[in-house]
Amino acid sequence: MATKPFHPPVRTLMGPGPSDIAPRVLEALSRPTIGHLDPQFIVMMDEIKELLKYAFKTNNDVTFPVSAPGSAGMETALVNLVEPGDKVIVCQNGVFGGRMKSIVDRCGATPILVEDTWGRAVDPQKVEDAFIANPTAKIVAFVHAETSTGALSDARTIAEIAHKHHALVIADTVTSLGGSKLFVDEWGLDAVYSGTQKCLSCPPGLSPVTFNNRAVEIIKNRKTQVQSWFMDINLVLGYWGEGAKRSYHHTAPINSLYGLHESLVMLQEEGIENSWERHTANSKKLIAGLSELGLEPIVPEEERLAQLISVSIPDGVDEAAVRSRLLNEFNLEIGAGLGALAGKVWRIGLMGYSSRKENIDLCLNALKAVL
Ligand SMILES: *Cc1c(COP(=O)(O)O)cnc(C)c1O
Secondary structure, three states: OOOOOOOOOOOEEEOOOOOOOOHHHHHHHOOOOOOOOOHHHHHHHHHHHHHHHHHHOOOOOEEEEEOOOHHHHHHHHHHHHOOOOOEEEEEEOOHHHHHHHHHHHHOOOEEEEEEOOOOOOOOHHHHHHHHHHOOOOOEEEEEOEEOOOOEEOOHHHHHHHHHHOOOEEEEEOOOOOOOOOOOHHHHOOOEEEOOOOOOOOOOOOOEEEEEOHHHHHHHHOOOOOOOOOOOOHHHHHHHHOOOOOOOOOOOOOHHHHHHHHHHHHHHHHHOHHHHHHHHHHHHHHHHHHHHHOOOOEOOOHHHEOOOEEEEEOOOOOOHHHHHHHHHHHHOEEEEEOOHHHOOOEEEEEOOHHHOOHHHHHHHHHHHHHHO
């Protein structure tokens, strides 16, 4: 018998990503595919770049979406800036710092790990100490919004420390873009990458990045070739760069880019400051309701993300059984703990289009029923 078409169930996505996708974005994805060098498509690409500059709060010319998920944005930032023999300070306060370290290793460079407790922000004093111990470190890389724990780090202070020591700063803003205050230019973040399936509420598979002039100069003056052909910014900019002739580099994921364009138009309509405020206000409501159920956030308030809340699991509760009942009985997805927090927390996301009153009510009612 022939395999039937796949029709997924309709879920409410309140985990660490992907988040719920707005109906407008789903509709945009199904618009007719045109050629990726069609003049009208190129106009849309230029609009995406402008909209991303708005979202990142930057004037960087080199701002575009990498055609691959957030991890590829991470890899793009690192492989372009890191050369064999470099020293790179990598802050690890959750899963994603570990991934950065692994990429630095593969670049033939030396990672210097600055570790903090899972569930806490990066401690800027430790970054300062790492520079004092390693004055030739070229880069510090850190995660702004650590989705594996729910902690927000102080990007501005980390960037200040890096620049004082004549180093560049790479920031992972996969979960912060659109949900937490982020000022790429004002804070002096040199290379920044994000993802589409968290607070931008698009399908996964694209990674917006932005590089400032300082970073671009370093890339242009590399002694060695970028180890990755696909991610080499010098080549990608023939397709996404400014100026006259756009030439083939790879075939862009055309319909996914329609979706990203639509979601960025929605962000502009709402106003990014309003989006930050919506995330904050909804998170307060959810946390108040969770507290009534005896579920307390593990991250101290001043370091806590609005779009991803880790709560500790009450004693004697089978955490996996609860998640599977939420999924099967309420079509509601929440996240499990990762790494050091596996089995200890649930991660509840209120990202982008998921950050809505209906979702808060559903989540609280479902948890009440199941617990
Ligand atoms: C989700 C996430 C990533 C990885 O993104 P993918 O799209 O899954 O590759 C990287 N960093 C952070 C902070 C994330 O939340």
